[in-house]
Amino acid sequence: SQQGEEDPQALSIQEGENATMNCSYKTSINNLQWYRQNSGRGLVHLILIRSNEREKHSGRLRVTLDTSKKSSSLLITASRAADTASYFCATDYNYGQNFVFGPGTRLSVLP
Amino acid sequence: DAEITQSPRHKITETGRQVTLACHQTWNHNNMFWYRQDLGHGLRLIHYSYGVQDTNKGEVSDGYSVSRSNTEDLPLTLESAASSQTSVYFCASSESTQREAFFGQGTRLTVV
Numbered sequence: 001s002q003q004g005e006e007d008p009q010a011l012s013i014q015e016g017e018n019a020t021m022n023c024s025y026k027t028s029i030n031n032l033q034w035y036r037q038n039s040g041r042g043l044v045h046l047i048l049i050r051s052n053e054r055e056k057h058s059g060r061l062r063v064t065l066d067t068s069k070k071s072s073s074l075l076i077t078a079s080r081a082a083d084t085a086s087y088f089c090a091t092d093y094n095y096g097q098n099f100v101f102g103p104g105t106r107l108s109v110l111p
Numbered sequence: 112d113a114e115i116t117q118s119p120r121h122k123i124t125e126t127g128r129q130v131t132l133a134c135h136q137t138w139n140h141n142n143m144f145w146y147r148q149d150l151g152h153g154l155r156l157i158h159y160s161y162g163v164q165d166t167n168k169g170e171v172s173d174g175y176s177v178s179r180s181n182t183e184d185l186p187l188t189l190e191s192a193a194s195s196q197t198s199v200y201f202c203a204s205s206e207s208t209q210r211e212a213f214f215g216q217g218t219r220l221t222v223v
Contacts, residue, residue, distance in 0.1 A: 042217055098159060103151060
């Protein structure tokens with residue numbers, strides 16, 4: 001069974017708007033990571049947030065983590081067409097040595 | 112620059128044949144992973160390794176095997192390819208799960 005579940009499965013917005021996607025997970029974690037995948041390419045790491053952190057920023061990205069609700073959100077501000085991609089959250093499942101990924105959110109940013 | 116490469120990028124094989132997908136990393140990472148990606152399932156872990164001579168089964172390991180004879184390589188072998196193994200395969204490496212993972216570009220495998 002998958003550890004993480006992203007929501008929504010697909011999101012379509014206009015360029016310049018903000019995009020928010022969510023991730024829920026099931027077990028205890030040390031950290032949660034977000035990755036981006038452009039069509040036909042490998043995954044690229046975006047940001048890592050540790051279990052003792054509540055919010056983290058990187059450029060136009062803002063990630064929050066609520067360990068009490070076992071959930072995280074990724075906010076992309078002022079989206080661009082180049083942000084069109086699938087976004088995945090990954091956790092170190094149950095403090096383990098593996099990355100467990102959710103099914104992803106497909107983001108389309110329309111010009 | 113350090114990198115992780117997969118080969119081949121595309122492969123078509125017949126049912127029942129043995130297939131090996133290569134993964135090579137120059138990050139000097141101990142941890143290496145193989146995932147398969149299918150529509151609606153995200154990435155599912157097939158096998159992983161924490162170092163030389165270490166291999167472990169993941170969520171969907173049936174029909175696959177790996178070996179780790181050095182730090183740089185983790186080849187994935189499909190012992191007898193089946194149509195259900197048609198998928199995109201990704202290799203990844205990391206220093207640890209407390210750090211980011213680096214992914215290869217993927218191998219698209221079609222079993223006919």
